[in-house]
Amino acid sequence: MRRRPGIGGLQTAAAARDQYRLLGENVAKLRTDMMKEQLATFKSQLEEFARKHKNDIRKNPAFRAQFHEMCAKVGVDPLASNKGFWAELLGIGDFYYELGVQIIEVCMLTRSLNGGLISLQELCNHLRQRRKKDREAVTEDDCLRAISKLKVLGSGFEVITIGKKKLVRSVPTELNKDHNQILELAQGQGFVTVEEVQRRLTWTSGRVIDALETLLEEGLAMIDNGNKDGKCQYWFPCVSSVYSFAGSDT
Amino acid sequence: RFRSKRRPPELYWSLQPVRDTHEKQIQLWKELILDYCKAQKVFLIGVVEDFPLFSNSAIDRTLSHEARETFLSAIVGEGSAEWLDKGHRKCLILWHRIQDWADIILHFVKENGLEDSLMTVEEIRSGTESHGTKLQGIDRTILMRTLKLLENKGKLALFKRTSADDEGVKFSV
Numbered sequence: 178m179r180r181r182p183g184i185g186g187l188q189t190a191a192a193a194r195d196q197y198r199l200l201g202e203n204v205a206k207l208r209t210d211m212m213k214e215q216l217a218t219f220k221s222q223l224e225e226f227a228r229k230h231k232n233d234i235r236k237n238p239a240f241r242a243q244f245h246e247m248c249a250k251v252g253v254d255p256l257a258s259n260k261g262f263w264a265e266l267l268g269i270g271d272f273y274y275e276l277g278v279q280i281i282e283v284c285m286l287t288r289s290l291n292g293g294l295i296s297l298q299e300l301c302n303h304l305r306q307r308r309k310k311d312r313e314a315v316t317e318d319d320c321l322r323a324i325s326k327l328k329v330l331g332s333g334f335e336v337i338t339i340g341k342k343k344l345v346r347s348v349p350t351e352l353n354k355d356h357n358q359i360l361e362l363a364q365g366q367g368f369v370t371v372e373e374v375q376r377r378l379t380w381t382s383g384r385v386i387d388a389l390e391t392l393l394e395e396g397l398a399m400i401d402n403g404n405k406d407g408k409c410q411y412w413f414p415c416v417s418s419v420y421s422f423a424g425s426d427t
Numbered sequence: 428r429f430r431s432k433r434r435p436p437e438l439y440w441s442l443q444p445v446r447d448t449h450e451k452q453i454q455l456w457k458e459l460i461l462d463y464c465k466a467q468k469v470f471l472i473g474v475v476e477d478f479p480l481f482s483n484s485a486i487d488r489t490l491s492h493e494a495r496e497t498f499l500s501a502i503v504g505e506g507s508a509e510w511l512d513k514g515h516r517k518c519l520i521l522w523h524r525i526q527d528w529a530d531i532i533l534h535f536v537k538e539n540g541l542e543d544s545l546m547t548v549e550e551i552r553s554g555t556e557s558h559g560t561k562l563q564g565i566d567r568t569i570l571m572r573t574l575k576l577l578e579n580k581g582k583l584a585l586f587k588r589t590s591a592d593d594e595g596v597k598f599s600v
Contacts, residue, residue: 393448400444402441
């Protein structure tokens with residue numbers, strides 16, 4: 178619009194700005210409305226999808242993972258509550274709830290052997306053994322989801338990453354950096370020696386022994402001093418998976 | 428062949444210094460030893476002798492004397508074994524307690540219609556009737572103890588005709 182000089186012109190300019198602003202607001206509102214509508218459509222399509230593929234979601238882990246991704250994209254959390262539409266339709270709340278309970282059981286059963294720290298991989302192995310008859314496969318992804326729900330319940334469960342492995346901690350033991358570094362080192366052979374830790378991390382022997390003793394006290398490590406070279410080995414069940422007590426025969 | 432659901436991992440071949448871990452270790456070895464002895468019908472363990480469970484050549488580990496004594500003493504402590512000597516060198520394993528063996532003998536007597544019969548002690552542990560039963564090959568010391576227990580309960584009478592004879596048993600079940 179061409180500006181016209183004088184007060185009239187100023188008023189016109191102001192009116193023009195107002196109109197633009199209104200238009201801007203309208204456009205914004207329009208966009209929001211459109212988005213909301215798109216979202217609503219998407220959600221209902223998702224619900225339709227879930228309804229149709231309920232069985233697949235329960236039985237097929239890969240499918241289930243993709244479904245979660247889709248939900249995440251539209252900001253839907255099918256696990257948000259155990260009641261309500263999603264839980265009722267899919268029974269997915271139950272699935273993760275049951276899994277969570279089984280995870281707690283496995284962790285408690287193995288706690289005296291591994292000190293309350295178990296590798297995610299081994300946890301999944303135990304779970305698969307237990308669930309064989311149900312023929313409902315579980316993946317590490319499923320476990321992580323179930324554990325995140327457990328966390329919300331304040332159950333003290335935590336997933337920590339050490340080196341290449343994810344470990345599930347089911348006791349309130351706080352591990353500091355020194356402990357974590359030793360655990361990472363132990364992933365190589367399942368054990369470490371004082372000399373090895375000293376050499377590879379360039380610590381004083383005092384520092385090494387301190388850390389190892391805490392790990393021993395917490396039940397996370399066990400000693401093995403039967404080696405011919407006379408060096409005491411500190412073994413870590415949580416990273417070595419040397420044993421399996423899930424009813425497997427030797 | 429002995430197959431166990433549980434095998435002590437490499438980690439437990441050394442006695443553990445931390446108390447909780449040590450207790451878990453003892454628990455595992457107790458169960459393993461009893462399971463093995465029951466499956467293989469082993470009644471006697473010589474602490475200083477070779478015993479298949481106490482070594483694993485694949486990982487080059489063997490239980491120390493102290494460890495063996497610790498685990499066996501734990502079994503003795505819960506009443507499922509007895510030291511036969513003060514030096515703790517020989518351990519009698521009661522994977523069935525004497526009372527259990529007594530029940531087994533009573534069952535054996537009834538199953539075979541031996542209520543009023545005579546048998547020698549040796550026949551009880553190696554005769555045709557005991558073939559394939561739990562009594563086959565039972566350790567003689569354990570058997571004698573069991574028979575004495577049953578005698579005290581009036582279920583049988585032990586006797587010997589001549590010094591050359593094996594001891595005999597007259598059941599009165």
